[in-house]
Amino acid sequence: MSESKGGAAWSVVLIGNPNTGKSTLFTALCGVRQRVGNYPGVTVEKKVGRFELNGHAVELIDLPGTYSLAPRSPDEAIAVDVLLGHREGVQPPDAVLCIVDASNLERNLYLVSQLLELGKPVVVALNMMDVAQSRGVNVDVQRLAERLGVPVVPLVAHKRQGVAELQEVLRKALAEAPKGDSSPARRHAPFPEIFYNELEELAKAWEENGNPRPPRFLLERLVLDPGGILEKTWPGAAGSKVRAAVEQARARLAEAGHPVPAVEAVSRYEWIGRVLEDVVERPAERTVSWSDRLDRLLTHRLVGTLIFVALMIVVFQAIFSWAGWPAERIEDGVGWVGEQVATRLPEGPFASLLVDGVIAGVGAVLVFLPQIVILFLFIGILEDCGYMARAAFLMDRLMAAVGLNGKAFIPLLSSFACAVPGIMATRVIENRRDRLTTILVAPLMSCSARLPVYVLLTAALIPPTPIFGQWLNAQGLAIAAMYFLGIVTAMIAAWCFRRWLFPGETPPLVMELPPYKWPSLRVVAVRVTERAGAFVKRAGTIILAVTILVWAAASYPRPAGSIQRIEHRYEPLIAAAERAGETARATSLQQQRDAEIDAAVLRGSLLGRAGQWIEPVVRPLGWDWRIGCAVVASFPAREVVIGAMGVIYGLGDEQNEQSEPLKETLRHVTWEGTNRPVFTIPVALSLMVFFALCAQCAATLAVIRRETNSWRWPVFAFTYMTLAAYMAAFFTYHGVRWWLG
Amino acid sequence: MSGLDRLQIGQRARVRQISGTDGVAVRLMEMGVTPGAELQLVGKAPWGDPLEFEVRGYRLSLRRSEAARVEIEPIG
Numbered sequence: 001m002s003e004s005k006g007g008a009a010w011s012v013v014l015i016g017n018p019n020t021g022k023s024t025l026f027t028a029l030c031g032v033r034q035r036v037g038n039y040p041g042v043t044v045e046k047k048v049g050r051f052e053l054n055g056h057a058v059e060l061i062d063l064p065g066t067y068s069l070a071p072r073s074p075d076e077a078i079a080v081d082v083l084l085g086h087r088e089g090v091q092p093p094d095a096v097l098c099i100v101d102a103s104n105l106e107r108n109l110y111l112v113s114q115l116l117e118l119g120k121p122v123v124v125a126l127n128m129m130d131v132a133q134s135r136g137v138n139v140d141v142q143r144l145a146e147r148l149g150v151p152v153v154p155l156v157a158h159k160r161q162g163v164a165e166l167q168e169v170l171r172k173a174l175a176e177a178p179k180g181d182s183s184p185a186r187r188h189a190p191f192p193e194i195f196y197n198e199l200e201e202l203a204k205a206w207e208e209n210g211n212p213r214p215p216r217f218l219l220e221r222l223v224l225d226p227g228g229i230l231e232k233t234w235p236g237a238a239g240s241k242v243r244a245a246v247e248q249a250r251a252r253l254a255e256a257g258h259p260v261p262a263v264e265a266v267s268r269y270e271w272i273g274r275v276l277e278d279v280v281e282r283p284a285e286r287t288v289s290w291s292d293r294l295d296r297l298l299t300h301r302l303v304g305t306l307i308f309v310a311l312m313i314v315v316f317q318a319i320f321s322w323a324g325w326p327a328e329r330i331e332d333g334v335g336w337v338g339e340q341v342a343t344r345l346p347e348g349p350f351a352s353l354l355v356d357g358v359i360a361g362v363g364a365v366l367v368f369l370p371q372i373v374i375l376f377l378f379i380g381i382l383e384d385c386g387y388m389a390r391a392a393f394l395m396d397r398l399m400a401a402v403g404l405n406g407k408a409f410i411p412l413l414s415s416f417a418c419a420v421p422g423i424m425a426t427r428v429i430e431n432r433r434d435r436l437t438t439i440l441v442a443p444l445m446s447c448s449a450r451l452p453v454y455v456l457l458t459a460a461l462i463p464p465t466p467i468f469g470q471w472l473n474a475q476g477l478a479i480a481a482m483y484f485l486g487i488v489t490a491m492i493a494a495w496c497f498r499r500w501l502f503p504g505e506t507p508p509l510v511m512e513l514p515p516y517k518w519p520s521l522r523v524v525a526v527r528v529t530e531r532a533g534a535f536v537k538r539a540g541t542i543i544l545a546v547t548i549l550v551w552a553a554a555s556y557p558r559p560a561g562s563i564q565r566i567e568h569r570y571e572p573l574i575a576a577a578e579r580a581g582e583t584a585r586a587t588s589l590q591q592q593r594d595a596e597i598d599a600a601v602l603r604g605s606l607l608g609r610a611g612q613w614i615e616p617v618v619r620p621l622g623w624d625w626r627i628g629c630a631v632v633a634s635f636p637a638r639e640v641v642i643g644a645m646g647v648i649y650g651l652g653d654e655q656n657e658q659s660e661p662l663k664e665t666l667r668h669v670t671w672e673g674t675n676r677p678v679f680t681i682p683v684a685l686s687l688m689v690f691f692a693l694c695a696q697c698a699a700t701l702a703v704i705r706r707e708t709n710s711w712r713w714p715v716f717a718f719t720y721m722t723l724a725a726y727m728a729a730f731f732t733y734h735g736v737r738w739w740l741g
Numbered sequence: 742m743s744g745l746d747r748l749q750i751g752q753r754a755r756v757r758q759i760s761g762t763d764g765v766a767v768r769l770m771e772m773g774v775t776p777g778a779e780l781q782l783v784g785k786a787p788w789g790d791p792l793e794f795e796v797r798g799y800r801l802s803l804r805r806s807e808a809a810r811v812e813i814e815p816i817g
Binding site: 068072103104107262265299301389393394396397406505513514515 | 764773799807
């Protein structure tokens with residue numbers, strides 16, 4: 001081969017409609033090694049893989065699935081930018097690989113028709129040949145290639161049939177292609193003559209302005225997309241002369257009976273009709289396939305809804321409880337490692353940093369993995385077999401009531417178990433505004449980490465007064481009310497965000513319902529590892545950093561004086577107990593001493609001081625500084641508040657929601673210097689309401705950062721949730737106090 | 742002459758035109774709902790919305806409000 005191994009890598013862009021097996025082809029070409037990141041400034045994921053063609057490296061850029069290249073939002077403009085080589089940091093592509101569904105050629109060729117205008121070498125991968133054949137659809141590949149003027153390779157990507165042929169065709173196309181952007185636009189002309197005349201006029205107006213002639217594709221889009229992203233952001237289009245010329249061109253086209261924007265779809269589908277004539281052979285009688293029959297059942301008003309509910313119960317149960325066992329094993333494992341390290345290292349700040357900071361932080365990341373893996377296993381299967389779109393179809397009416405999309409249902413449901421996988425699952429929502437709204441309200445669903453907080457406070461402080469006989473008591477009602485509060489707040493918040501934060505027309509549903517198929521294990525496995533890996537790498541580092549920072553803030557500065565005083569006080573007592581041979585008493589004294597030291601350290605630390613400092617702020621909620629301190633300390637994760645209260649009240653850090661001493665203590669704590677109890681029913685409820693709505697979860701904020709590719713949204717989520725939590729806690733405290741008299 | 746949202750399950754119709762030039766109209770046309778295209782209503786979601794159509798050999802789901810933008814004429 002003439003290509004040298006050291007030469008610059010060929011750059012190929014992979015593009016195609018959703019549900020065409022694009023990820024399968026990507027994996028078939030590149031394997032599972034890929035770099036996943038984000039394009040700066042947008043939420044679009046950037047996925048790049050590498051493979052070799054006869055020793056020549058190829059970089060494959062995977063673009064998100066799309067039906068059209070018409071850019072309507074900054075996110076959609078990415079595809080056009082990358083294809084034209086206008087995206088910074090992305091090499092201009094040497095060729096475009098477009099994957100199309102052979103069983104659904106008519107709509108798939110719409111995108112191909114747009115790609116042919118880019119002036120780049122295009123290779124069409126005709127995937128799902130097996131599906132087409134099983135439906136009696138015959139495609140004359142030879143003739144299709146002739147009509148399109150580009151190579152067409154039949155493919156069954158999930159069985160890896162045709163992949164070698166595709167690589168060979170791609171290699172040829174790349175070797176023959178002129179390097180760079182110099183190849184002239186192919187004479188692919190789906191539009192009426194007058195349209196091209198107008199483009200020519202426009203190009204002239206452009207040159208008269210002293211600008212070089214822009215790519216034909218961009219000029220086309222400028223004319224075809226009224227109010228589109230190009231009109232707003234393309235510097236070249238800003239001149240009043242160009243603007244007027246565009247308006248005139250549109251007016252003349254409308255006069256000639258080719259109004260913008262309809263002219264594009266009409267012309268392209270007419271062109272597709274001509275291309276496909278005698279190329280696709282369909283059975284004369286439309287057969288009812290098993291997919292059709294299954295669809296009737298799964299989208300049936302009653303049966304379909306019941307199946308959906310049953311499926312969702314299984315999914316929810318899986319992430320809520322099945323994930324518990326592996327999560328506990330991970331916690332045990334991390335705890336064991338921590339102990340091993342602690343016993344081998346001399347006690348001191350370094351051991352504490354390693355055990356309570358680093359190892360605990362790694363544990364805080366890994367503990368999410370079971371939930372993420374299980375949820376994405378389900379989502380992967382549901383997506384790959386075609387059910388995901390049906391779930392959105394069934395739930396759309398319900399979600400539309402609060403201005404969301406049917407696709408938001410599964411992410412929000414998952415968030416009742418944990419917002420972290422829930423937010424990661426919002427990827428199925430293509431519309432940016434819909435997706436951001438869903439991401440921002442997802443943490444309001446009461447997740448499993450809030451449950452221990454609810455359980456502890458209700459068990460300790462709310463009397464089990466029966467309300468509906470033995471069916472429901474005040475404790476049960478209080479916990480149910482917290483879940484309800486989260487849902488109602490999420491609905492209000494979603495409505496507000498749609499109204500003020502992301503105003504504009506409701507994004508259309510217009511959604512393809514792909515035919516059902518058996519899910520491919522490989523595709524599902526790749527998706528699960530991809531998600532889990534991305535979480536550990538991108539969100540995990542943030543969670544780890546936060547855990548270490550909070551550990552430091554809770555440990556320093558150390559109140560050396562108080563520690564010494566406590567030690568001096570206990571020393572003679574312990575010594576006396578030991579001398580008397582009362583080992584049990586000595587051990588218990590030692591534990592008491594350590595717990596008192598822990599309390600003193602937290603109290604004197606940065607975090608403890610912050611808790612005392614914010615006392616005026618939390619007073620109106622009925623809290624004393626110690627509650628404020630525990631709440632501040634629970635920033636890494638809500639359930640930490642229980643351990644933090646244990647430490648503050650001098651019980652040590654091993655307390656959980658079932659702990660009787662902690663419940664007992666809570667009932668008897670008094671305001672400092674008085675005998676007025678701190679924890680009354682209004683205080684318990686105000687604290688629970690606060691935890692129902694607050695964003696005390698570093699992992700959630702880290703995942704929002706990762707998914708939105710910006711710090712703005714986690715900061716916003718934290719602010720609005722904390723404000724909402726504060727206000728709700730305030731009204732709860734005063735409302736309940738007034739109500740109880 | 743009526744909107745696509747008025748179709749009965751199993752009924753077929755031909756698109757006459759789509760009202761408006763906004764994102765929804767363009768999206769509909771990109772997905773193949775262009776003047777002259779034939780559609781069939783194959784099903785409805787539990788609350789009668791959204792609707793499931795067959796167009797150009799594939800299944801497309803539209804909200805009622807979106808389907809109402811498509812003006813149709815009966816076939817045959």
